């Protein structure tokens with residue numbers, strides 16, 4: 001359940017009109033989201049295998065354990081809205097409708113990749129569907145999202161920006177400069193930006209406790225007069241409830257809002273993080289009990305909208321999709337060498 | 353043609369573009385109510401309002417990043433760096449985001465942004481407030497870097513910069529804001545990637561950009577008067593894209609070249625120009641290409657030290673004489 005912290009603004013509380021937040025989403029939708037979360041999970045497991053086989057290069061940061069977070073917030077997403085996030089971006093792009101084949105092909109460095117094999121895992125863009133990247137410098141995408149939000153307000157589009165950032169990024173100067181600008185511009189209704197902290201407890205190997213004396217990360221927004229709240233992001237329905245409330249507030253007021261979404265990175269920081277000396281096996285085992293996919297399975301069984309057999313079918317289908325994506329990626333051609341020098345400058349400038 | 357200061361020419365380009373295109377906004381520190389540290393944006397807030405002339409807190413990384421976000425998302429922001437010295441705080445945004453976004457998004461995102469401000473030294477601002485960063489920014493593919501020296505060019509190149517679909521680093525000659533020159537009326541754009549022959553000559557090519565162009569014109573006059581040497585003065589104007597052709601043609605004619613810059617010599621614009629000349633006009637050279645650069649020290653404060661730290665008439669004349677094999 002969500003706890004709300006107010007600074008000097010009171011969000012319009014659309015989720016608390018007498019009904020429990022869990023009723024904002026139908027069991028059928030929950031089942032559909034379950035399917036998507038399983039598909040993303042198996043996609044990333046397949047990508048990890050590709051990495052181990054040396055077919056996926058560079059860095060590979062998976063979202064395993066955090067799926068309910070991105071899926072939940074996107075429930076409040078509408079056409080024209082935009083998301084921007086860091087390098088842990090596979091789930092975001094896939095939930096937004098990005099083609100799994102083109103996404104896998106990008107990881108495999110193929111010409112059929114989402115960004116033509118020019119960015120890899122950390123730079124997934126699908127602008128058509130509202131996914132604006134995919135950035136590798138911790139914190140450096142935060143001001144971009146704030147500026148994009150200014151533009152939505154300036155052009156009076158009614159769209160909002162969902163800006164995801166890690167618990168590690170909040171200690172970076174960019175966060176503080178950007179949150180300050182967002183709060184300031186929000187006073188004139190010029191910053192429809194929803195900040196979403198993906199608090200997965202770690203920035204690489206540094207736990208939140210080892211990174212800041214104030215571990216109540218949402219409270220950092222108090223300094224910038226941005227209202228915020230915390231949500232258990234292992235619970236898909238809780239995320240969805242908060243997402244609608246937050247997104248409606250941002251859209252109606254043009255002001256920023258923040259959610260500290262509590263989650264856990266069940267997988268490694270990156271595919272090359274196999275030692276995990278910074279946390280105990282017990283801790284991970286314990287966290288696994290609250291795997292958002294497991295929790296959702298239980299919920300769906302309780303609701304009576306599915307059974308073991310139906311879920312097995314979903315898993316099998318997800319496996320097929322992941323295999324198809326891998327096959328497509330493996331069979332796709334490498335980027336044409338002529339692509340090396342395109343997209344540096346706008347094509348009409350004639351410069352390479 | 354109207355006679356205008358460099359400052360007014362620049363300002364008129366900004367105002368004309370804002371008038372013409374509503375997606376153009378200005379953003380920076382003290383550009384609105386205060387009028388701009390160098391008065392480039394003075395009173396524009398009265399004319400265009402605070403949504404289009406955006407005063408920011410002192411947060412170069414944050415507001416430059418936010419402006420890049422605006423540019424990605426349908427606007428054309430012109431960012432004022434109060435001076436380029438403060439751009440190191442924003443350089444991560446400029447280099448890591450603005451310059452590369454088109455590429456790593458596979459062409460899905462454009463960043464039509466202009467980042468402008470005064471560059472270079474000469475007014476005793478000492479170590480932290482004196483830099484010439486054309487070479488630094490010129491290094492990065494994805495950026496365009498220009499350094500106009502005249503009122504006509506500063507206006508025409510700003511018009512081009514704002515209409516350009518890619519990020520433009522616009523380095524103004526801060527020391528020249530008050531200088532006057534003729535500026536054509538109306539929409540007189542000046543293209544990027546075209547050097548300007550500021551003075552024609554046949555005996556030696558003197559090459560620079562920004563405020564050093566005026567120094568070269570002085571040197572050329574002196575060479576003509578005292579030694580009967582006709583120097584050709586080339587104003588590069590655009591560092592990236594770069595006009596190799598004009599340089600090579602000039603050197604093929606004069607067979608000698610001196611490249612002058614305020615910035616440090618190592619890994620600099622002059623190094624690149626010298627390399628281009630030897631690659632494309634080696635057989636035409638009658639002497640090694642000379643470089644005159646800033647002293648390899650942080651900029652000093654005391655007037656005499658500062659004068660000694662930057663290229664002056666005598667240093668350029670000496671370099672020209674070496675290239676001409678003359679005693680001077």
Ligand SMILES: Cc1ncc(C[n+]2csc(CCOP(=O)(O)OP(=O)(O)O)c2C)c(N)n1
Nearest residue numbers: 088136137138166167168169200202203204
């Ligand atoms: C400026 C910068 N410093 C360091 C790194 C290396 N690095 C990559 S991810 C990361 C941890 C970030 O943690 P967090 O923001 O919590 O995101 P998470 O990985 O948990 O999703 C670090 C230190 C980087 N990419 N950028």
Ligand SMILES: [Mg+2]
Nearest residue numbers: 166167202203
């Ligand atoms: Mg983290």
